[in-house]
Amino acid sequence: MSVDHLAPRKQRQERLTLVGPGTPMGKYMRCFWQPVAAVAELAENPVIAVRVLGESLALYRNENGTYGLVAERCPHRGTSLACGMLEDNHLVCAYHAWKFDGNGNCVETPAEPANSKLKARIKIAAYPVQEMAGLLWAYLGEAPAPLLPRFEHMVRDDWEWDIGISRMPCNWLQVAENTLDPLHIEYLHMKYTNYARGRLGLSPVKTRHHAKIDFELFEYGIIKKRLWEGDTEDSEEWKTGHPQLFPGIAVVPYTAEWVQYQIRVPADDTHTTHYWLNCREREAGKAPRTHSPIWENPWLTPEGKFMPDVLNAQDMMVMISQGDITDHSVENLGESDRGVALYRKTLLDQVDRVERGLDPLGVVRDPQKNTPWIELPVEKHLGYTLEGVAASTTYDFPEREVTVT
Ligand code: FES
Ligand SMILES: [Fe+2]
Numbered sequence: 001m002s003v004d005h006l007a008p009r010k011q012r013q014e015r016l017t018l019v020g021p022g023t024p025m026g027k028y029m030r031c032f033w034q035p036v037a038a039v040a041e042l043a044e045n046p047v048i049a050v051r052v053l054g055e056s057l058a059l060y061r062n063e064n065g066t067y068g069l070v071a072e073r074c075p076h077r078g079t080s081l082a083c084g085m086l087e088d089n090h091l092v093c094a095y096h097a098w099k100f101d102g103n104g105n106c107v108e109t110p111a112e113p114a115n116s117k118l119k120a121r122i123k124i125a126a127y128p129v130q131e132m133a134g135l136l137w138a139y140l141g142e143a144p145a146p147l148l149p150r151f152e153h154m155v156r157d158d159w160e161w162d163i164g165i166s167r168m169p170c171n172w173l174q175v176a177e178n179t180l181d182p183l184h185i186e187y188l189h190m191k192y193t194n195y196a197r198g199r200l201g202l203s204p205v206k207t208r209h210h211a212k213i214d215f216e217l218f219e220y221g222i223i224k225k226r227l228w229e230g231d232t233e234d235s236e237e238w239k240t241g242h243p244q245l246f247p248g249i250a251v252v253p254y255t256a257e258w259v260q261y262q263i264r265v266p267a268d269d270t271h272t273t274h275y276w277l278n279c280r281e282r283e284a285g286k287a288p289r290t291h292s293p294i295w296e297n298p299w300l301t302p303e304g305k306f307m308p309d310v311l312n313a314q315d316m317m318v319m320i321s322q323g324d325i326t327d328h329s330v331e332n333l334g335e336s337d338r339g340v341a342l343y344r345k346t347l348l349d350q351v352d353r354v355e356r357g358l359d360p361l362g363v364v365r366d367p368q369k370n371t372p373w374i375e376l377p378v379e380k381h382l383g384y385t386l387e388g389v390a391a392s393t394t395y396d397f398p399e400r401e402v403t404v405t
Contacts, residue, residue, distance in 0.1 A: 009329035015351055016344060017171050017325050019266040020054035028351045029053055029247055030141035031360050033148045034265045035275055036069060036129070037136050038163045040294040047091065049082035053140055054268040058082040059129070062089035067129035068102040069138050075106070075122050102126060133277060134161040134292025135263075149220070149364045151245070152373045153259045153279035160289045164276035164297035168316060171325040172266035173344075175274060176248030178315060179262070180339035182213045182226045185384065188314050196308035208384050214241075215339045218377070220362045221246040222343060228383045236379035243376055244343065246350065246362040256380045257281040270324040276312065 004010075019026040036050045037059055047060040049072055056072040058081040068091060072080050079095040086092070090107065092099045098119075099108035104126030106119040127138045128145060133154035139145040153159055168175060178184065186209060194204040214225040225241035227233065243251050250262040261277040276297050282288065299316035300306065306321075307313035333341055350360035364370055 006329070012348070013327065013329045015348060016328060017173050018269050019172065020269065024351045024355060025347075026053055027141075028347075028354045028360060029266065030139075031146070031354060031363055032141075032247060033130065033137040033139050033146075035135040035263055035273075036138045036265075038165065038275070038292065038294045039131060039134050039136060040163070040291060046086060047082055047084055049080060051267040051271070052138070052273075053266055055125075055140065057125075057127070058084065058091065059136065059138075060084075060086060060091050062086060062102075064089050066102065067131070067136060069127045069129050070100060070102075070104050071125040073124075074098060075124055076109075098122075100124060100126075133279065134163050134294075135275065135277065146359070147364045147367065147370050149245075149362075150370045150373045151251075151261070152375050153251075153261070154277070155373045157288070158282050159279050160282050161280075161292040162278045163292060163294045164278070164312075165294060166274040166276070166297045166299060166312075166316060167267070168272045168274055168299070168320055169270065169324060170272060170320045170322065171270060172248060172264055172272045173328075174319045174322045174326045175272045176244070176250075176264045177340050177343050178319060179244040179250035180215065180222065180224060180343040181337070182224055182339065183210060183336045184318075186210055188318060189311060190384075192314065193309060200309060202309070206384070213336075213339065214238075215342050216241075217346065217361075218243065220374070220376070221249075222339070222346065223377055224339060226383075231383055235383055236381055237383050240377050240379040242378045245376075246360065247347070251376055251378055253378045253380065253382065259378060274316075 015024050017025065019029050030053065034052060036052050036057070037048065041048055042061050047058060050057050050059045057069050058072045060068050062068065063086065066089065070081060070091065072082055074081050074093045074095065076093065076096060076098050079093055081091055081093055083094045084091050085094060087099065090099050090101055096111045098106055101107055104124040106122035109116060109119045112118055127140050129136050129138045130148050132148060137148055190205060190207040194207070197204060209229045211227045211229045216223045216225070221244045223241045223243045225238050227235060227238040231238065242253055245251060248264040252260045252262060254260060257280060259279045261279065263275040263277055265273045265275070267273050297312055299313045299320065306317040308317065353360050
């Protein structure tokens with residue numbers, strides 16, 4: 001009998017990457033509230049199709065301001081409910097007007113005889129939705145749902161939000177684990193930047209070297225710390241660092257008044273929706289925003305080429321070019337990858353916990369923890385500036401921000 005020596009590696013690969021219903025990682029991911037869209041995506045049409053964790057869903061906003069999220073496929077004959085209409089705070093299929101409430105119950109089948117019992121046995125998947133920081137967060141897991149964690153920068157009423165969206169054709173893990181790879185700043189965002197800028201005839205950006213890196217588990221995930229050569233151990237990046245919130249949210253403090261949450265949500269096994277949630281302290285005297293604008297954060301030029309000199313596009317270039325699902329079983333990790341190794345091990349530990357019926361790291365059920373908000377360890381200043389690569393100056397994009405009233 002032959003023994004498949006690669007079986008444990010293959011199994012680990014699948015446990016880490018696959019997120020569909022019933023998969024171990026999919027069950028773990030469903031323990032968390034996940035963004036399914038930005039509020040502004042419903043500005044033109046209050047019913048849209050969304051894809052999250054391998055499920056195709058219809059998301060809608062009722063006239064009374066509540067939200068619904070149900071399985072996209074109509075159980076009658078399969079038309080997309082994202083093509084449907086809203087009526088009396090219910091979602092109605094466009095084809096034969098079957099009507100669904102927010103719990104997925106079918107309440108009307110108007111083409112059937114008045115005495116039909118058909119609707120009584122029709123029910124579709126339905127999930128709760130909450131709004132926070134311009135995003136719509138849904139819970140696709142088992143009841144009872146935990147609390148939606150109120151992270152400080154997302155709930156303070158003197159802060160405001162705008163949201164970049166990138167729909168990336170690759171597995172979620174190769175996007176999320178980038179946060180646990182501090183060394184890539186020095187190489188991708190500095191060395192490679194200067195190579196790319198040199199080819200474009202642009203001046204180089206300032207480079208720095210890491211003296212050491214460290215990682216620490218905490219209540220909501222892993223804190224990443226780095227010490228730059230030339231800095232003392234009193235530097236905030238070494239003493240405080242910044243976190244990766246589990247399952248896959250990086251908290252990046254560009255300044256004391258501007259913190260970016262990089263939220264990676266698996267659309268399915270080979271697609272990731274990346275929300276770049278900019279949280280900014282509102283300028284004194286400025287009126288509060290009536291909406292949180294959205295914008296597309298592209299990784300390709302309008303001509304379909306990578307943008308090697310643009311910060312976010314550099315990250316997306318290296319992640320997407322790893323392939324639709326990177327085969328982690330054939331990688332060669334080194335000492336500099338120990339943050340990535342810790343992240344994967346901790347994720348798999350959490351997958352095990354969920355299989356044992358326990359809450360994973362970062363799930364919040366205690367209202368006191370959420371009141372008034374959850375403070376996070378986040379350094380106030382980064383020891384490097386990526387000026388020159390932060391925005392595209394070399395590519396000609398049409399207007400990107402969507403104005404929503
Ligand atoms: S397919 Fe939806 S009501 Fe007929
Ligand atoms: Fe990066």
